[in-house]
Amino acid sequence: MHTVAVLALDQVIAFDLSAPIEVFSRARLPDGRAAYRVRICAATEEVDAGPFTLRAPYGLDALAEADTIILPGTADATVPLPEEVRQALRSAAANGTRIASVCSGAFIFAATGLLDGQRATTHWIAAPLLASLHPEVTVDPDVLYVDNGQFLTSAGAAAALDLCLHMIRKDHGSAVAADAARLSVMPLEREGGQAQFIVHNRPPAPAGTTMEPLLGWLEDHADRELTLEDIATHAGMSTRTLNRRFREQTGTTPLQWLHRTRIRRAQALLESTTHSVERIAVQAGFGSPTAFRERFKRVVGTSPHAYRRAFRGPAAEAPH
Incomplete structure (x- = not known):
């Protein structure tokens, strides 16, 4: 059985602690057995977790x-x-621990x-500080999570749920991950990739922002060949004003948002259908199969065919 150790340090954020425990604890193999053994570890007997004090049953030796x-x-x-924590983590990493x-x-x-x-990510609010304190790390604040193979990082706490499901899917397949998502009453975010693949999440846009109606319109019309001028006309703004306001509220541009929406749509089609890449290119809103393949490789880090092989079962292999 795969053992997951959740390390608790003082001032640990309660939800960040409980979220991975919830997801991994609920994962079940097809025969009903637990997929993971979850252990809470700490360097001290008691840990300050904000609204409560945590007494961890395992010490740092459990990390090994x-x-x-x-x-x-x-x-x-x-x-x-703490130096003892740093050494324990480095020793575990040297032994190949994820x-x-x-x-x-x-x-x-x-x-x-x-x-x-x-390359690593964290909550977008904390990204500038992380980059400042650790300039040797390439901080990417625009992604949901980063999978470098052995080392993975996620954005906010909600993104951590996606990362946990991503790891479950890599360990045991999509069916086990989907079941874990259902048991945790959460959607299965099936965006992701293998080592070194960077996956972009849907750019953040708090409910109630003035861009919200436009974002819905872009989602509904992502299969069309829209230009920045088309989007600006629909929004009733100049292209300059649209770009400025869109970036202020979402952290990206209208065309970048549109491209990411198309990539997500293409990923879903690659995972759930046996349609050819040419057909998916049209359905997802790309101008041509060539443009689709180039952008997909640039964003996801692999080809559509390789992505389908990684996230579809052998029986669902499709032409490419």
């Missing part, structure tokens, strides 16, 4: 026995990492030096 280590977020990202961080847990991760030279 884990297959996966989860680093939850911390309320104060500037607190120095390590993943939740939200501001990326600061703990980066403090170990294990992310040096790697």
